[in-house]
Amino acid sequence: xxxxxxxxxxxxxxxxxxxxxxxxxxxxxxxxxxxxxxxxxxxxxxxxxxxxxxxxxxxxxxxxxxxxxxxxxxxxxxxxxxxxxxxxxxxxxxxxxxxxxxxxxxxxxxxxxxxxxxxxxxxxxxxxxxxxxxxxxxxxxxxxxxxxxxxxxxxxxxxx
Numbered sequence: 001x002x003x004x005x006x007x008x009x010x011x012x013x014x015x016x017x018x019x020x021x022x023x024x025x026x027x028x029x030x031x032x033x034x035x036x037x038x039x040x041x042x043x044x045x046x047x048x049x050x051x052x053x054x055x056x057x058x059x060x061x062x063x064x065x066x067x068x069x070x071x072x073x074x075x076x077x078x079x080x081x082x083x084x085x086x087x088x089x090x091x092x093x094x095x096x097x098x099x100x101x102x103x104x105x106x107x108x109x110x111x112x113x114x115x116x117x118x119x120x121x122x123x124x125x126x127x128x129x130x131x132x133x134x135x136x137x138x139x140x141x142x143x144x145x146x147x148x149x150x151x152x153x154x155x156x157x158x159x160x
Contacts (some may be wrong), residue, residue, distance in 0.1 A: 026136060067081050125153070
């Protein structure tokens, strides 16, 4: 029985030793790739656009609140301002919900697109170099620098 276990251990370690792995650093890709930066900028610009619109609504609500609290306006004008306040408040809530939904969808689309492109590039590099697989570089306790394909992935990602 011990001989069988020893043989199985030797065979499994031999097959593992014959395998060749590469790694990539996703954080470096996000920080250094111009393509990844453009995608992040697109999301940031959309967020800033919505934030500007929400800030405008907030400012309008503050102005209306001051007018409503003013002693110098008639009851009729006050009621009109309250209705206007409620309308602007509802618009702001709707805008916030729409923004949250659109930003979430855009973020997911960007992440999915970037992930697919990185996987495709990694697969192509792996096939050309006979790698068995590609892992996150952080998964290795030790690794030689030559198995890190991050730089090549960044170059190819930014060429497309």
